[in-house]
Amino acid sequence: MSVTTPRGFRASGVVAGLKSSGRPDVALVVNDGPDHHAAAVFTSNRVEAAPVTWSRTVVADGRVDAVVLNSGGANACTGAPGFQDTHRTAEHVGSLLDVAPGDVVVCSTGLIGERLPMDRLLDGIDAATDALAADGGPVAAEAIMTTDTVAKTAHADRDGWSVGGMAKGAGMLAPALATMLVVVTTDAVVDPAVLDPALREATRTTFDRVDSDGCMSTNDTVVLLASGASGVEVGEAELTEAVAAVCADLARQLVADAEGAHHDIAVEVRTAASEDDALEVARAVARNTLFKCAVFGNDPNWGRVLAAVGTTTAAFDPAALDVSMNAVQVCRAGGVGEDRSLVDLSGREVRVVVDLHAGDATATIWTNDLTHDYVHENSAYST
Template structure:
């Protein structure tokens, strides 16, 4: 259901011929109202794609009527011509739907540094617009996949209202914003300001804490739209909880389907002085190629955890650090703890707990292992 779970939204996915594989590659999500509030967060990468530049302007006034998305091409590093192509995309969508181009968000994903085939994009707009439906969420979620192997959808419900979302992203997942593209819809009545506050809060503790490969995309976009069609007004706390639930589910689905991964790794840092220091330490561990390769090899190599922790500026006494891997405290007080042979890494889920003994704050960052398949997927094809 994803983006069509909430009342007031229609969606569609179609095949425009952007992908050599012939898989679906364009999606359209339309907000039928009565309200058309929007908020969005974008990549913090200073090299941003044309659709990001465009969509920042679209959402600035808090109103959007539709989101058009394409896989098969990022339209990043394409200069003025690329920006013109995004503008043209919005114009054609607007003409087709009878709305203003400045209320059409555009998202693209795929290879950087190539122009989009605009004839196919325009054909894709016509196809999706003709196929818009109240059950179209699943088709839309499938059409935005690139190296994803499964679509990502999530739904959360409030008292008389609903939040639903879809996301794609299988590589270039890193902080600042960890997914490439995500569209979330709700039929709750909420102003753009409330949407923005809920979205910032939700993404900061979900997508921002996924770090598959340390590489930040030029195209990351998360859009939240409300139709108000439920007629139920929500307070920001309730909306934040529901949006966070959807984002958390989608973020976990991204990790579970990251390029070439064989393990999903949660790095939980406990007893940090502050939450931001907990995140800093967790992120240092999730960025260690040596640690990630060890997990791929089912090697509970806690020395690689400690050596990553030691590169941070977080408060801790280096002689008091504890590390547990899947429940076995292999490192106690920064030296040899329980028998590392007791650690079972045969399953996909791995939980690393680092205790800093420096305070009460905690945070978890998710990542994947570093595998042969990751290297293969990212060396054998230009993506």
């Protein structure tokens, strides 16, 4: 139930020695066809890692034969030498698989500002090529983990075809994109022109709505590969639905495994004048560090929710705002509602609903609480 669940794909994960932990750190996903259609979305961070710059070009013509991924180093802020490292990585994969280097997507994740140990990486790619297997998806998912505590895979079975996926990402989860690295595969036979819109629609409402800590990565990549190996022709709507289902599953797993988090928080904004307004308000609440600290302390401090809403440009009347936390309406018409002591925040999942009473649009952002463990993990980062 991974990137190798759909037919036409092989994958592998090996230990190349990039991580000091000695865990798997190089993954390879190969599309054996017959189709080699692909689309991808990347971080919107203007400081993008070398592999992102490379992979944008690779994907531009809609064909990808393989994706090589490493943890243990982001290859970001490494200048021209870093880009040459990425280029060399793609050329090495291309020569081993007998495909064009320009059809090899490269993804890296780990510490920013350090060169990759290329000898170890290239040796690892040799081993990963030897290890390619039709059931290699789960070990590939393991090899892209950084501070993740569990490997993340998902799939959606449809009538004679399927979509599979894997993701890594535990910190620096924010728009747009919300995760570091994701590979999604399908064996559907699709018009190559629909892959890009299908992937964009799927990520828009899933990964783009995870905002764990407001920090945007330099390496975010989501790539979708279609092999056509099922022989089943699938239209854009069907494809989008299944890809979105896999992305939603993976996005929820990212939130559940966010660095140091004790709570997963859904901030749902309703009755907004527009979806953009709903998103702006939900994101403002999701990024408010005081609110996130309060949730960590199981404190239903709804005043901090209102203070965050008030920083936005969305249409609303402050005297009309309603807020509920885990179904207790603690704020009514901008003022005091039900007793805050009725709110139970002891569970992992917290649901905050903000009603703007300005229209009928809605949006939900998933975030996490701000905890001692988050501070600890990110002040002692070394992987």
